[in-house]
Amino acid sequence: MANMKYCKFRNTLNNLKDCIDDINERLDNLSLDSNGNELSLDEFNAMEEMIDVALAYKKIAYYFTINQIELTCCGDEISKEVRDIGICPTCLEHI
Numbered sequence: 001m002a003n004m005k006y007c008k009f010r011n012t013l014n015n016l017k018d019c020i021d022d023i024n025e026r027l028d029n030l031s032l033d034s035n036g037n038e039l040s041l042d043e044f045n046a047m048e049e050m051i052d053v054a055l056a057y058k059k060i061a062y063y064f065t066i067n068q069i070e071l072t073c074c075g076d077e078i079s080k081e082v083r084d085i086g087i088c089p090t091c092l093e094h095i
């Protein structure tokens with residue numbers, strides 16, 4: 001099922017954490033889940049494919065997040081100086 005745009009990252013984060021928990025469980029239990037089931041071949045292949053997807057995500061999301069420019073209420077860039085002063089240079093409200 002497709003994720004809605006407004007919650008896709010939060011939902012996917014929770015799903016990815018579930019997958020990590022599942023793998024940890026299998027590592028501790030000879031590849032079986034808590035119900036004693038092995039992964040199907042399709043699930044195993046998807047797990048393997050997720051490695052490359054996760055690496056690509058890490059690279060692009062890291063790049064995106066470190067390049068975000070924070071803006072004040074008036075659209076001024078929050079430089080280090082503006083952050084240190086803590087006041088919007090245009091309207092002089094606290095940021």
Ligand SMILES: [Zn+2]
Pocket residue numbers: 072073074075088089090091092093
């Ligand atoms: Zn302002």
